[in-house]
Amino acid sequence: MSRIVVHALEKSYGDARVLERVNVTAEPGEFLSLVGASGCGKSTFLRILLGQEQQSGGVVIIGDRPIVPEPTPQRGIVFQRYSVFPHLTALQNLLLVEDFRSGGPFGRVFGARRRTARQEAETMLERVGLAHARDLYPASLSGGMQQRLAIAQTLLGRPQVLLLDEPFGALDPGIRVEMHELLTELWIEHGMTVVMVTHDIGEAFKLGTRVLVFDKVRHDPQFPSAYGATITYDLKLDRKSRASARDVAEVAAMVGTTRLDSAIATTAS
Amino acid sequence: MLARGTGAAQTGTGANLASQLASVPKTRLRLINATVSRGGAVLLGALPFAAVAAVYLASSAQRLAVNANDKLLPSPAQMWAAFLDLATVPDKRSGDLILWADTYASLVRLFAGVGLATLVALLLGIAIGFIPRVRAFLLPFVTVVCVIPPLALLPILFIALGLGETAKITLIAIGVAPVMVRDIANRVMELPPELVAKAQTFGGNSWTMVLRLVLPQTMPRLITCVRLALGPAWLFLIAAEAIASTEGLGYRIFLVRRYLSMDVILPYVVWITLLAVATDWLLARLSRLVSPWAHPGSGK
Secondary structure (H helix, E strand, C coil): CCCEEEEEEEEEECCEEEEEEEEEEECCCCEEEEEECCCCCHHHHHHHHHCCCCCCEEEEEECCEECCCCCCCCEEEECCCCCCCCCCCHHHHHHHHHHHHHCCCCCCCCHHHHHHHHHHHHHHHHHCCCHHHCCCCHHHCCHHHHHHHHHHHHHHCCCCEEEEECCCCCCCHHHHHHHHHHHHHHHHHHCCEEEEECCCHHHHHHHCCEEEEEEECCCCCCCHHHCCEEEEEEEECCCCCCCCHHHHHHHHHHHCCCCHHHHHHHHHC | CCCCCCHHHHHHHHHHHHHHHHCCCCCCCCCCCCCCCHHHHHHHHHHHHHHHHHHHHHHHHHHHHHCCCCCCCCCHHHHHHHHHHHHHCECCCCCCEHHHHHHHHHHHHHHHHHHHHHHHHHHHHHHHHHCHHHHHHHHHHHHHHHCCCHHHHHHHHHHHHCCCHHHHHHHHHHHHHHHHHHHHHHHHHCCCHHHHHHHHHCCCCHHHHHHHHHHHHHHHHHHHHHHHHHHHHHHHHHHHHHHCCCCCHHHHHHHHHHHCCHHHHHHHHHHHHHHHHHHHHHHHHHHHHHCHHHCCCCCC
16 A cells, blocks of 8 residues: 655675665555575565664655654564464464554553454454464464464554565465465455565466566675675566566576476466 | 286285284384383383382381481381471470471572562563663673572671571572573573564554563463572572571471481471472473463363
């Protein structure tokens, strides 16, 4: 629902430069897929958008003002690991969102507000197909169920921007396709701007309306960390027509993936 | 060949398989892979206790046979009689049942000291682990306090706080708190940053995150901490009671030492051990009750 503008973004850890000259503008409701080789800084980019890490230079604007340098309800996040709170049951995980939002001294809502939150949480559990697991702790949920819970929880926070850090990276292929459908439906329902980091090129093309590739353009053989990655490829996809196999192959070559066939197959699934 | 077999051949393979199964070689597993059955575990676990008891009984019987008035290794009957005497016969001078008065006095000191230390560990540990400014302010101090031998402070405490309960409780608290503070602070710092970031995206502030995220996730570790701290706490308790006290389990042991009353000392040591084991077991149960999520396989 909000526009994202990233201008001249840089990130260094000491001498090691991770990101440089990153410029991108995302329109409200766009679905950005970020791909790139391992360690190219795409997850760092996402954490900067989240506010978990601070950029060394440049500016990130979400909505109409620069983001505050800490996580806020404006941006929701789904991580690959530690995506839900292990000490709470599925239902309690969803209720926690309203508890935190209330900001009261007990970190908990009571009375009518709790009943409303409970209803909303149960509806959401049903929506993501976890109604049967409402009283289970995350440790006894499968990886796919945990990620569904994490997405449901994040959506209850009603973020303007949804950030996804390899959310389906640890899931089996079959479950992954299910999750793609769920995520696409929820994205269409809620219409928020999505930024997703993924290793899976097929997934990037299948879900995104736009694919961004992160890579280094400058290399110093004596000091490999002298230069950072930037956006080297920015492809807008028309959601109605499928991505062409040629585009997929081109991006796959840039990222250096070895499983081109499976990427094309995922895109078509 | 097997797959192509006719009916007759199949029964042949069946018999073959059965004979093969019958002759599964009894290999000797590696030590680390050879598991113990439940009964076997109970038996093995009981062995050391039985061995100690057997050695004691044999030595005691031998010494008592030579000298019926020997005080060093009293027989179980003598110890039981002395224990029962302390537990049921009121003291001539004070009218107290000595065992219960000692137990009560010691447990009050122990739990007051450990309770105080737990409270301090929770407050300081969470503050140090969760708030960078408090960490910068207090962590170096706590780290240094950790290495001071608490027993070296005992004279100072007795001089500063007198010989009463305060000094003993303070010794126990000072003895176990610093390690607990560091442990809790470490646990809080190990919280996945993902969870902290996520809580903030729901609008959690520092205080509500302490209540809903840090506290519940630290609770199992805190209880483990208390269980581990009880060992040193007993040590400090008995040391303090031995030096200045008028009642208490440690006081009694050191008092009757003058008369070589092994028939009192040994039952008291067993009694202290039982109290310690029971406390530990209760804390383990408490952890399962308070944090069922941290103990998968018990309940949900």
